Amino acid sequence: MSIVRDRLNEIMTAPSLLARIGDEEDIVRAGVNSGDLIRLVAILEERYGLRIDADDLDGLKTLADFERLARRQIDLQEVNTRHGAEERQAENV
């Protein structure tokens, strides 16, 4: 499952274009417009609680870049959530 492809599929005015874009292809050169990119970043932050700063954005060129960033942050969130739960459990013992 690709988080980024799924969200872009919801957003794009021409979703059929998305199917033709490879994971490692430059998405702007492939035709994804600026409005779709802006909305993608907003949705990733709002729906998944990601925090994408300007330096992160500077390095993003492909769907795979976006996916790696999203997965990295989601995995970190899950680790922090588990760690917090373990700490609370330890305090209750």
Add this chain to the structure above:
Amino acid sequence: MRIDRNEALEVLRCGDEVLELLVQDGLANRTSDGLERFDYHDLANVALYSGSGKSLPEAAERFLLRFAEGSPSQWTAGKRWDVTWSLRCDRPHCDHGSWLISLPVLGPRSARDATLADADHREPMRHEGGAVELRFMAEVVGSQRSVVAAGIRDLFTQLVAELHTGRFRYQWMPQEMRADVDAAIAHGTLDCSAASLLLARRCESSGYTAHTRIGVVLGLVGVEHVVTEVLDSDGAWKTLDPVFAFLAGRSDRVTPGFAEFCAGSVGNRMLTWGLPATAPLAIHTCTSPAPHLSEITASATRRAA
């Protein structure tokens, strides 16, 4: 630029009933070829002041100012940008004509380079055809500086305050209005171009040497931007960015201190041209001087020290 109802809903990100209420309350629209059409800039400005938080222009403003949420060192550390600049004629299927393309300043600019006279004066590039894509690398290094002359600081502070109080309303403006600072003042609206032209004019009226400079804020989505450059009492050119200072003031995510950074400092994200606000970056001529679409996108790596 006129857009249809579906495109309008995409910009506003609201329901049809909300758009209908806006039309009833005076949002201008016109029927053309049986289709209801809205002015893109009218919609964008309604969105910017809607407070909905969902519209595309509000998201674009947050996107643009994202870098201002970082630390001051992130605003100035040298960056090496891979830039792609796409230009194409606005007329569908145009495959002829010619381009005259002004080239940006590509190397690191020192504090002393900030004059149009010193700027890169390469001849504009010529290209035949309906579309062209340029790819190049640019190094941009920022510098944190303050304005020394109290008079310059007062003029900057005054304009930013006028944007906050509503004496002037910050708005997105169509290309043909951006350089007409007198019309902008008469309407009480300013964008970065009109604001920088007004600030330069006020600086000159107060005896300072000043001009505007056009550039693009680099990133995944490049945005054309204009700033004022003024010769300070310490002999150094300082960059004044009243619109970014204003936008910072109305954001709760921008780092405190960024508005002050805009009074004198040079950031590491703006690719500049040796051109003022009123100059086009590119001119396309096919059957006659033609409007064209220009898109700049860039990715960055940290510049080696």
